[in-house]
Structure formats: structure tokens, C-alpha cells
Amino acid sequence: MAYFTGFTCVGCGAPYQPSQDLLLCPVCHSLLEANYDLSALRDHLDRDAIAARPKGVWRWRELLPILDVGAIVTLGEGDTPMLRCDRLAHAVGVRELWVKSDASNPTGSLKDRSITVSATKAVEFAYRVLSCDSTGNKASSVAAYAARAGLDSVVFCPDDTPIPKVTQSLFFGAKLIRVRGHYSQINAMYRKLIHSGRVNWYDCGTDNPFRYEGKKTYAYEIAEHFGWQPPDRVVHPANGGMSIAKTWKGFREMQALGWIDRIPKMTLVQAANCDPIVRASLAGAVTVAPIEKGPTIASALAGADPGLLGARALEAVRESGGTAIGVEDSEIIEAMTLLAKEGLFIEPSGAVAIAGLRRLVASGRADADESVVCVVTGSGFKDFDAIASRVTIPDDVVDGYEQLLSAAVAIG
Ligand SMILES: *Cc1c(COP(=O)(O)O)cnc(C)c1O
Numbered sequence: 134m135a136y137f138t139g140f141t142c143v144g145c146g147a148p149y150q151p152s153q154d155l156l157l158c159p160v161c162h163s164l165l166e167a168n169y170d171l172s173a174l175r176d177h178l179d180r181d182a183i184a185a186r187p188k189g190v191w192r193w194r195e196l197l198p199i200l201d202v203g204a205i206v207t208l209g210e211g212d213t214p215m216l217r218c219d220r221l222a223h224a225v226g227v228r229e230l231w232v233k234s235d236a237s238n239p240t241g242s243l244k245d246r247s248i249t250v251s252a253t254k255a256v257e258f259a260y261r262v263l264s265c266d267s268t269g270n271k272a273s274s275v276a277a278y279a280a281r282a283g284l285d286s287v288v289f290c291p292d293d294t295p296i297p298k299v300t301q302s303l304f305f306g307a308k309l310i311r312v313r314g315h316y317s318q319i320n321a322m323y324r325k326l327i328h329s330g331r332v333n334w335y336d337c338g339t340d341n342p343f344r345y346e347g348k349k350t351y352a353y354e355i356a357e358h359f360g361w362q363p364p365d366r367v368v369h370p371a372n373g374g375m376s377i378a379k380t381w382k383g384f385r386e387m388q389a390l391g392w393i394d395r396i397p398k399m400t401l402v403q404a405a406n407c408d409p410i411v412r413a414s415l416a417g418a419v420t421v422a423p424i425e426k427g428p429t430i431a432s433a434l435a436g437a438d439p440g441l442l443g444a445r446a447l448e449a450v451r452e453s454g455g456t457a458i459g460v461e462d463s464e465i466i467e468a469m470t471l472l473a474k475e476g477l478f479i480e481p482s483g484a485v486a487i488a489g490l491r492r493l494v495a496s497g498r499a500d501a502d503e504s505v506v507c508v509v510t511g512s513g514f515k516d517f518d519a520i521a522s523r524v525t526i527p528d529d530v531v532d533g534y535e536q537l538l539s540a541a542v543a544i545g
């Protein structure tokens with residue numbers, strides 16, 4: 134059943150076996166890209182038969198880098214709602230807008246799509262402990278999937294990580310190490326720890342090439358939803374850029390399988406105060422240089438140094454004819470408010486795709502006639518304080534039916 138054929142290093146081209154436990158290329162320390170026997174899959178995998186399988190990421194298991202289906206660790210992630218939002222489309226200025234809400238994943242963010250794969254690999258490789266560095270969402274996810282697998286977890290987060298995210302991790306039983314500094318600083322220390330060999334934990338952080346593959350399932354779900362006629366554009370928030378790079382890979386695989394004949398314009402959005410990938414894209418660069426990060430309400434997108442992944446995100450944007458754009462905090466707040474008017478409760482980092490699309494249309498860089506999918510990536514409960522400060526809970530408490538009636542009549 135395994136069509137996963139191993140990895141190729143994007144730096145030196147070295148090939149690796151599918152059974153190897155790898156993070157970066159052991160030779161040149163570049164990223165590894167998973168390969169599949171797509172010509173065999175072309176003959177054996179029927180895209181429409183997949184629709185009949187139980188919902189979720191693992192419907193696409195032939196296109197995921199695992200060897201043992203018995204090892205799968207799942208909480209029912211993926212197959213998140215795809216919602217047509219006409220009022221939002223009007224506010225943003227496009228003909229057809231769909232919101233894919235990854236806030237509906239088991240722990241409330243997109244991270245479950247990828248952590249289900251790394252937790253499965255941890256089981257395949259017989260690790261006892263899962264670990265990651267995180268701005269909060271990945272930590273919640275690692276803690277949940279470790280619990281689901283009966284394993285332990287250790288997570289490293291900035292000291293100012295939103296309370297709901299660390300609470301969730303702790304309640305799932307994770308050991309939390311709070312670290313002073315912003316995410317990219319912690320990321321550098323965490324990687325040094327993992328590559329030091331001083332701990333024998335399964336790294337679900339940024340270098341895990343198995344984990345990346347889970348993000349491709351966005352592409353499959355989107356293409357299937359549109360009857361294999363993908364929309365003009367897919368817009369996604371970017372921190373390291375893994376999601377956008379891997380969603381693009383998913384579309385390319387489907388093209389190679391003969392399932393689709395065009396690829397959407399991959400469009401990534403960052404907070405203007407922390408936009409290293411956007412800057413590199415505007416400069417026409419092929420790699421991303423670290424930046425000095427400013428404050429932003431989008432705490433999950435606080436990566437000032439995307440490292441090797443940044444180049445992959447740039448490639449996805451460039452090759453698909455897409456765009457990279459930054460948005461101000463005020464625009465992010467407006468986007469959250471517009472989403473709320475559609476009944477969607479989304480954290481600031483999760484709402485930036487809407488803000489980015491709005492800015493692209495207003496500046497003429499996206500066409501009003503496009504069909505667009507915006508992915509919203511995290512629940513409002515994940516960064517609750519950022520939203521709680523935007524509402525006022527009334528001081529008055531009515532007492533008895535008479536007061537209740539007059540309060541009701543006053544509303545009209
Ligand atoms: C992690 C995360 C992203 C995307 O991050 P990438 O590293 O670019 O894949 C987007 N939104 C939220 C809420 C996240 O937690």
C-alpha cells in the first residue's frame with residue numbers, strides 16, 4: 134500500500150529511503166522533500182472513490198509519508214468547513230469568496246493537519262516523547278496528539294504566548310518550558326537542542342519533513358470541493374511559510390496525477406510588522422533574510438526568520454503567479470469583525486487572509502472577478518483576550534420578569 138518512496142534533499146539532491154528517521158538532510162542540512170510513486174498512483178488511486186472514505190486528512194493516506202496505517206494517530210482532523218460568504222465577498226471586493234475554516238480542527242487550529250502526521254511517525258519510529266517549539270497552536274496540537282497516542286510531550290513557547298494556548302497544552306499533560314524572547318530566537322535554541330542529540334524526543338517542530346506533508350491536504354480538499362476545477366486563488370497566513378509551500382505541492386501532485394489542470398495563485402499574508410517573506414518577495418529574492426520584528430496582534434505569525442522554509446514559500450508564490458502581502462493590525466481587526474458577521478469566531482493570526490485579500494483587491498493586485506478561497510486558521514478561543522477587549526459586557530443585571538421585560542422592550 135505504501136506509495137511513499139522516500140525523500141530528496143532540496144539542497145544537494147541526495148536521496149533517502151522511506152523508512153529513515155530524518156529531519157534535515159544529514160549531508161548538507163537542507164530541507165527534505167517527500168516523494169511518491171505518482172505514476173503508480175495515477176493507475177491505482179481513484180480521486181472520486183476517496184470521497185466515500187471516512188472524513189479527514191487520512192482519506193488521502195496514499196499521498197502521506199507513512200508506512201504503517203496501524204500507527205495512525207488521529208483526532209478527526211481535516212475536512213474542515215468550506216463556506217461560501219457572499220457578504221464578505223462584497224466587503225472584500227471579489228466575485229466569489231469561500232472561507233475554509235481550519236478553526237474547526239480538533240484543537241482549534243490548522244496545526245492538527247500536520248501534527249497528526251508527525252504523531253503517527255513518532256509511533257512508527259517508537260518514540261516516547263513528542264516535542265516542539267511554538268507560538269502556541271503547535272504546542273496545543275502536539276500535546277493533544279501525544280495524549281491521544283499515550284505518549285508524553287514537551288513544548289517550548291515564548292513567555293508571552295496567549296494563555297488559552299498554553300492552558301490547552303498543559304491540560305493535555307504537556308511539560309511547558311516558557312522561554313524569554315520572540316519565536317525565532319526560541320526556534321534557534323530549540324533546533325540547537327534537538328540537533329545536539331542531548332534529548333531523544335520526536336521533533337514536531339520546523340524541521341520535520343514528514344509533518345510538512347500533512348499541510349498538503351488543504352489542496353486536495355479544496356480541489357475536491359470545486360469538482361476538481363480549483364479556484365483562481367488560495368490565500369493563507371504565513372509564519373514560516375510551510376502551509377503555503379505544501380499546499381502548492383499538493384496542487385502540483387494532483388496535476389501530475391491528472392486530477393486537475395490548473396493551479397491557483399498561491400497568496401501568502403503576513404503581519405506588516407513581521408513580514409520577512411513579503412519583503413523578500415517584493416525584492417524579487419529567492420531566499421528570505423531575517424528581519425527585526427515589531428509588535429503585532431497576530432502572535433502566531435511572529436516568525437522573524439523563516440529560515441529554509443521561507444525560500445520554499447517564495448517559490449510557491451512565484452511559480453503559481455501568486456502574491457505576498459503584509460497587513461496592519463487595524464486591518465486584521467477589521468477582518469476579524471467581518472468574519473464575525475458571517476458567524477465565524479477567528480483569532481487575529483487566523484484572520485489575516487481576509488485582510489490581505491481586501492488589500493490586494495483595493496490596490497488592483499487581485500482581480501474583482503476572481504474566485505478565491507481564504508483559509509482562516511485558528512479559533513477565536515485560542516487568543517481570547519485579543520477579542521475580549523473588543524466587547525463590553527453590560528454592567529446591568531436585570532432582576533425579575535418586570536426588569537427583563539423592560540430591558541427587552543427597550544431593545545425593540
Ligand atoms: C502556524 C500558523 C499559521 C501558518 O504558519 P506556517 O508556518 O506559515 O505554516 C497560520 N495561522 C495560525 C493561526 C498558525 O498558528
Ligand SMILES: [Zn+2]
Nearest residue numbers: 142145158161
Ligand atoms: Zn542535502
